[in-house]
Amino acid sequence: MVWRCVIPGKEGTDWEGGYFPLTMQFTEDYPNSPPSCKFPTGFFHINVYDSGAVCLSILSSAWKPSITVKQILVGIQELFDDPNPNSAAQNISYELYRKNMPEYRNRVRQQAKKYPSAL
Numbered sequence: 001m002v003w004r005c006v007i008p009g010k011e012g013t014d015w016e017g018g019y020f021p022l023t024m025q026f027t028e029d030y031p032n033s034p035p036s037c038k039f040p041t042g043f044f045h046i047n048v049y050d051s052g053a054v055c056l057s058i059l060s061s062a063w064k065p066s067i068t069v070k071q072i073l074v075g076i077q078e079l080f081d082d083p084n085p086n087s088a089a090q091n092i093s094y095e096l097y098r099k100n101m102p103e104y105r106n107r108v109r110q111q112a113k114k115y116p117s118a119l
Helices: 069-081 091-099 101-114
Strands: 002-008 019-025 036-038
Touching: 002 069, 019 069, 091 101
Parallel strands: none
Antiparallel strands: 002 019, 019 036
16 A cells, blocks of 8 residues: 655745645555654655665654554654764765755755645
């Protein structure tokens, strides 16, 4: 089962205005196992691998069958503006976040423009 989702960037953040495509893939073992969640390849975020796979504890070690799809999507949306640098999945965004926050924020805003609303 594959779901195509869109996560909007929150108002008042550098992610605002972006509507980010996410693919959720559920296995036969769901809800005992979490779905895999992927953005397009090359998505710019500390906690997203180059492949687009999201690195978030509720999608791995902290998974519980009681976690809802809504909680997953909101958790990923929260991760946009509150990344976990202790669990970096992408070197370039991690280095910019640590050493050049203005450029990091600029890259986020550029990415938001790349994914405008389809409406």
